[in-house]
Amino acid sequence: MKTPKILVLRAAGTNCDNETKYAFEKAGAKAEVIHINVLLSNKKILENYQLLALPGGFTYGDDVAAGKILANQIKYNLEDEIKNFIDAKKLILGICNGFQVLVRAGLLPSFERFHQEATLTHNDSNKFEDRWVYLKICADTSYFIRREHAPILYLPVAHGEGKFLAKDKDVLDKIVKNRQIVFQYVDENGEDAGYPMNPNGSVLNIAGICDQTGQILGMMPHPERNVDPTQHPCWTRQGLKDSGDGFLIFKNAVQYIKEFF
Structure with missing residues (x-):
C-alpha cells in the first residue's frame, strides 16, 4: 500500500482531531x-480506511460519563462494521477520551467484545490533571509498539477521568497474563511511583492497554501532543531530538499498514 488511509472520528466536543490528523500525516498517511453522523449515515465508508482513530476531547460534554455517549453510538450502531474492521486486521487507536470510548464500548480489554469489562473513572485527586508524565513501555504486544523503542516516554496528560479500574480481579489478572498492559506511569528513572507521577491513581499504574490481538490500543496520555521535537517542554535546555516521543505511536501504525496491506 502506497498511502495508508486513516479515519479520525470526531463528535461534538472532540478537540484533538486536527492534532491527531497532523501526527498521522507526518508519519506518511492520509488522514x-x-x-460520527457522517459515518452513521454511510457505514460502508469505514471499509475505505485501515485505521480508526478516536482522538481526545470531551465528546458530548462527558455529560453521562466520559466517552459514554459516543461509546454507545459505536456499540449499538456500528457493531458489525467494527467487527469486520478488526477481523480484517485493521487498527484502532483511542487517545484520552478515545480510550474512554473504547473501554466503555467494550473494545478494550475485549475479552468479550462489546461487553464493558473495565472503566476509566475520576482521578483520585478529584481534579483535572494537566501535566507531563513518564511512561514505561511494558510490552510490545501492540502493533503500535516495537521492540527497539526506548523504554521510557515523556508525554502530557489532560483529563479528569483517567483512573483505570478493571471490573474484577479476574479481568485484571487476564490483562496482566496476556501482556495487554502497554504503558505504565513511572518516575523519571522508570520506577513505580505515586501521585503526581501516576496522575489519576490507576490500578497497577496503567496508562494504556491493548486488546488480545494487538490491533486496538487505548492510552490516556496524548502522543499527538509530542510528535515534533519543539513540543517537548525542555527542548531549549536538553536539545532537539529527531522527533517527539509520541511520534513512534503513529509511525509504527503507518508502517504496519504499509507492510500488511
Missing part, C-alpha cells in the same frame, strides 16, 4: 477527519 481524514469525519464526524
